Amino acid sequence: MLNQLRPFASQTAKPITKKLAQKNITPDQLSITSLIAAILSAIAYIFGNLIIAGTLVLINSILDLLDGELARTLGKTGRQGDFTDHIIDRYADIFILAGITLSPYAPTYLGILAITAVLMTSYLGTQSQAVGIGRVYAGLLGRANRLLLIISTTYLTAIYPHKIMGYTLIGWLLILFIILGTITIIQRTNQIKTRLR
Template identity: 40%
Template sequence: MTLDQYRSLADRALEPFVAVSDRIGLTPDGVSLIAFGFAVAAGAAFTIADPLWYVLGAVFVFVNGWLDLLDGALAREQGVDSKGGDLLDHVLDRYADIAVIAGLSAGIGQYLLGLAAVTGVLMTSYLGTQIQAVGLGREYGGLLGRADRLALIGLAGVAAAVVPGPLVVGLGVVGLLLVLFAVVGHFTALQRFWGAWSDLD
């Protein structure tokens, strides 16, 4: 399960947005910063843990994901792809992940679960870029890539607004999502590590 395999389809859907962004003078770095702002807003909304704010948080997460695709497409359109832009994008993405997951865990008061989830997410992303650093190309594989996580967070935000109570072992939708990120995140990181280690032989 990974939505990253549909990047080429997303790039085609982005074309009109790229054209408009270029026309109004947006830069890829500017889009990255705007995307990060939506992630912080999503984290703040999830902290409130009210049905309306869960829905708003879900919308903010979807906007963050869309803009995260747009910045790269805009950079290619403007011919300004750079290592600096790539670095900024990755740093902001990691802080965005932290902001959103911290908001989710704070909203339900499950801080240890949030810690397990955010470390799983960060290790998944770290392995993706570290594999590239050792010369094997960027790794998007595994059970949960960033696109998958954003989609699940957005859907969980809507579901939490509709079904606010506990579902399993005292955990509601958000708590179960954090469990998923904790377990599958670390599994995906190990999956990427093992695949890269095998390629090094």
């Protein structure tokens, strides 16, 4: 869904990436910093500091956008960079969701199911490349949507940490991830099978 806004985001990021390029900052440096932000957000979730956690996830999201744009600005796009970016993104996803799972605001079993759903959607997106049909972004639970939901729900839970029908807002977010993730897995699987025919 938010992938449709990529062209706008790219245009917005260009002035920033040009300045970063002038300061000899590399895409890899941004990627590593984004991963550090994800790790620190996990720690913040575990200790129940939602404002810091949400802000660190926001920083991770911004840097994740900028590293790809900086690579394009520097003319350093390629399969190796794409491969490295995917690895860092998956680690970031795991750390963020693991932090949420181990936080005081979510049941562990929901977190495990949500992590499974998220990793499977990402796996199918890249597995389509492995079978030669290009990356598949279809579905309701793309990474941009997911990060936006995590950030907004984290801040909302900081404002209203109480349970609604047995779960906090973050708990309900994990349930949403499980549902949307399952739907996205079905959507991507069907799209890949259709392209392979």
